[in-house]
Amino acid sequence: MSISVSRFDLNLLLVLDALLTEQSVTKAAKRLFVSQPAVSASLQRLREIFDDQLLVRVGRQMEVTARGKALAAPVHDALVNIQQVLNLRQDFEPATARRTFRISMSDYCAITLLPRLVRRLAREASGIGVVVEPVGPESIRRLESGDLDLCVIPDERRSLGTPMHPEMLLDQPLYEDRFVCVVAADHPLSGSLTLKEYESYPHAKAFFGDTMVTIYDLAYDEAGVASQTQVQVPNFSSLLFQLPATKLIATVPAGVAEMLKSLIGLKSLHPPIELPILKEKLSWHLRYEADPAHRWLREQFVAEAQSMKQGAAPAAP
Structure with a gap:
């Protein structure tokens, strides 16, 4: 039986995405900032719509059913695409914009580069917020899935793994250090x-x-x-x-x-051997290439990185 989009409450997709990701009604409620009974009620509606339990209790844990696993990626991708459409406003004005970006970077970048960006945002775009998480093995996957807007990562990506679709990721060199x-x-x-x-x-x-x-x-x-x-x-x-x-x-x-x-x-x-130069770069998914707010933030990253006098850290004694 097909489900008509015109008769489907799209807010249920948000709940479904949270449930399939968190595998917990309680955690999904916290993620969505709603009550646990509200999520439970939405889960019951989703079970009726898809004619499947979606989440089942196994011991003390909840597990996603086979149907739920099949829905997880398409539902998440659909929400990312909807958000992308909503963000594509050509009249973007930094001074009046309201948006939060999710960024992954190392603590090194959070100490050296991020404060410069934060000061620029305070001056020019006080409504633009950033949520920063540590860079890690999952960062590239999260960038591909839309859970992250930007990653600041080393050009040497061996430690972060290989993207599933490298042609969909774009890069911009930022700065170098030794x-x-x-x-x-x-x-x-x-x-x-x-x-x-x-x-x-x-x-x-x-x-x-x-x-x-x-x-x-x-x-x-x-x-x-x-x-x-x-x-x-x-x-x-x-x-x-x-x-x-x-x-x-x-x-x-x-x-x-x-x-x-x-x-x-x-x-x-001075190290005992010649060590490679650390080259930091900004990475993002192709889906955000034309997003005016995203593009503006990328430009601010590049401007602040250029002001850091690339590679000009004082020499070790």
């Missing part, structure tokens, strides 16, 4: 590290997940450089706070090291 080794200000090492020194001291490392590897770790591994990892933390900024009063060595982008080393009491050293 990697430095960082130690406590009173650390016995100084200047340029030798391989022997690098391998003989304990290390603190940023750990972004089991499936992600930083480009400098790839370089160290390919060069056969060994290290003793004593401390692992989930981002670069917290990594630097582990170094004072220790003999630990960390490798981080120079930009974040220069911003925090005076505050924390650290010094920079």
Whole structure:
């Protein structure tokens, strides 16, 4: 039996998408900012419309039925396309616009680039908001599915996986930085590290997940450089706070090291090998290419990145 769009409450698609994603009435209600009974009532209507349970309880968990799994991707894509149509207003004015963008980036970019963008938004587009989440193994998939508007990611994408449809993703170079080794200000090492020194001291490392590897770790591994990892933390900024009063060595982008080393009491050293340049880029899906608000925000990213004096971080002593 076919279902007429004219007789279907499209708001139910929002509920269905939330239910199939969260696999929980309670979580779906929180995601939609509505009451749990309201979601339960919508689920009952959806079950009647599709003649399927969609979600069934198995033990203490809810599981999606085969019909529900078949509906998940088309429903999500339909909502993304509807949102895209609603956003395609040619009279976009930054000063009066009201919109929130979802962006994925590392804490390094959140420290070095994001504050510049936020200040620009405060000056020129106070109604434009950004919700930032950590970059991770799922970022590319979320960009493809429409759950993210933009990603700021390294040009070396091996650690983030390969997109399912690479021809649908567009990129814009932003800025470059280099990697430095960082130690406590009173650390016995100084200047340029030798391989022997690098391998003989304990290390603190940023750990972004089991499936992600930083480009400098790839370089160290390919060069056969060994290290003793004593401390692992989930981002670069917290990594630097582990170094004072220790003999630990960390490798981080120079930009974040220069911003925090005076505050924390650290010094920079030249790495023991030539490390690749960190090249950050902005990525988005083709569906947003013609979106005026999206295009404007991308332009602001590029303008602020250009103002960062690409690759001009002070040299390590």
